[in-house]
Amino acid sequence: MLRAIKHLLIGGLIIMTTGIPNRTTASENDLKLTIVNPQTLYDPTPNGYSTVVIVPREARLAYISGQGGQDATGALSPDFAVQVKQAYANLHTALDALGARPDQVAKLTVFVVDHDMSKLEVLTRNVKEMFGETLPAQTLIPVPKLAIDPMLFEVEAVVMLE
Numbered sequence: 001m002l003r004a005i006k007h008l009l010i011g012g013l014i015i016m017t018t019g020i021p022n023r024t025t026a027s028e029n030d031l032k033l034t035i036v037n038p039q040t041l042y043d044p045t046p047n048g049y050s051t052v053v054i055v056p057r058e059a060r061l062a063y064i065s066g067q068g069g070q071d072a073t074g075a076l077s078p079d080f081a082v083q084v085k086q087a088y089a090n091l092h093t094a095l096d097a098l099g100a101r102p103d104q105v106a107k108l109t110v111f112v113v114d115h116d117m118s119k120l121e122v123l124t125r126n127v128k129e130m131f132g133e134t135l136p137a138q139t140l141i142p143v144p145k146l147a148i149d150p151m152l153f154e155v156e157a158v159v160m161l162e
Contacts, residue, residue: 048127
């Protein structure tokens with residue numbers, strides 16, 4: 001019985017690894033995000049995001065955990081706009097640590113404490129400053145609070161690695 005399980009496990013590993021593409025077969029052009037904003041849907045770009053972002057199959061993905069507005073000492077400003085700016089700076093630092101650029105970010109999820117429309121302009125401005133024309137897909141989730149009471153904003157990202 002143990003021998004049969006061992007063969008199944010080895011066979012499963014072989015099957016699982018046969019579908020993994022060889023990294024050397026991908027050209028540089030294959031490792032670009034494809035942005036799709038269907039003309040029959042509302043244009044999201046003025047609000048700083050794209051409807052669909054396609055990651056090429058040859059790419060590896062990295063998941064960056066939620067970055068808040070803490071500075072290097074862990075201090076949080078009570079000002080929402082300051083926290084958002086710092087959170088995107090922290091996200092940029094995480095991208096740098098991966099050797100990645102903002103145009104490799106496929107998806108953002110942002111969490112906003114007590115969201116209202118006045119905060120949307122701050123968010124849109126910061127996203128456009130960081131991502132320019134290559135706007136990632138994005139979801140905003142209003143929340144009553146985050147991990148630390150004075151935290152007002154958090155952003156997490158899915159990044160395509162080259």
